[in-house]
Amino acid sequence: MEEIKWDARGLVPAVVQDERTRDVLMVAYMNKEAFDLTLETGKAHFYSRSRNKLWLKGESSGHTQEVKSVYVDCDNDTILLVVDQKVAACHTGFWSCFYRVWDKGWKIVGKKAFDNEKVY
Amino acid sequence: MEEIKWDARGLVPAVVQDERTRDVLMVAYMNKEAFDLTLETGKAHFYSRSRNKLWLKGESSGHTQEVKSVYVDCDNDTILLVVDQKVAACHTGFWSCFYRVWDKGWKIVGKKAFDNEKVY
Numbered sequence: 001m002e003e004i005k006w007d008a009r010g011l012v013p014a015v016v017q018d019e020r021t022r023d024v025l026m027v028a029y030m031n032k033e034a035f036d037l038t039l040e041t042g043k044a045h046f047y048s049r050s051r052n053k054l055w056l057k058g059e060s061s062g063h064t065q066e067v068k069s070v071y072v073d074c075d076n077d078t079i080l081l082v083v084d085q086k087v088a089a090c091h092t093g094f095w096s097c098f099y100r101v102w103d104k105g106w107k108i109v110g111k112k113a114f115d116n117e118k119v120y
Numbered sequence: 121m122e123e124i125k126w127d128a129r130g131l132v133p134a135v136v137q138d139e140r141t142r143d144v145l146m147v148a149y150m151n152k153e154a155f156d157l158t159l160e161t162g163k164a165h166f167y168s169r170s171r172n173k174l175w176l177k178g179e180s181s182g183h184t185q186e187v188k189s190v191y192v193d194c195d196n197d198t199i200l201l202v203v204d205q206k207v208a209a210c211h212t213g214f215w216s217c218f219y220r221v222w223d224k225g226w227k228i229v230g231k232k233a234f235d236n237e238k239v240y
Contacts, residue, residue: 002226013133013147015135015144015147024137024144024200026193027135027198039222069221069222070222071219071220071222072220073218074210074212074219078147078217080144080218090194091194092194097193097194097195098191098193098200099191100191101190102190102191102192106192
């Protein structure tokens with residue numbers, strides 16, 4: 001079995017896609033512990049590069065990601081999680097973190113799923 | 121307008137999603153030049169970290185990506201390209217680079233779109 005190629009920091013990027021809508025929701029980073037915990041628990045775990053710690057997605061908001069499938073890419077250095085996203089992926093209140101599209105500048109086109117001032 | 125936050129190497133990851141099938145095809149990296157050329161030409165350009173050079177996706181295979189929409193994430197450090205993928209995204213011949221799924225080991229589940237020994 002070909003193993004995941006962790007980078008110099010022990011991380012790989014993980015793309016998260018919602019199973020039902022097929023929307024790309026976010027990209028976060030995993031270390032081996034986050035990867036193993038994701039497989040073990042069926043809930044997406046990541047490693048925060050800014051806080052230097054493991055996190056369970058949704059640990060503060062309750063907006064967890066139930067993992068349906070885990071893919072690896074041809075280079076063994078990127079993960080794709082297909083998930084059932086609860087409520088919304090983005091801490092800003094948008095369903096997807098990719099809520100702005102380029103149109104001679106970044107224009108908001110995403111949908112707000114919750115009021116982020118009430119959740120955090 | 122909030123600007124893209126290029127990392128210490130001047131790069132950001134870019135997720136590529138096919139518009140028609142909504143499949144996640146690949147993740148590659150962009151520098152500012154690749155981003156600008158992508159907007160200018162409507163064809164996906166990336167920066168190769170291994171070859172240290174700009175590349176037009178499909179420059180050797182002809183399997184270009186016609187860019188339909190360009191999104192940025194909430195942190196301004198990840199791009200999502202929604203594209204019309206010609207033939208296949210992966211140099212291995214698979215439609216998507218994410219052709220292996222975890223099932224007590226990596227199992228091939230993707231579809232071969234072309235014979236990679238004949239194209240490269």
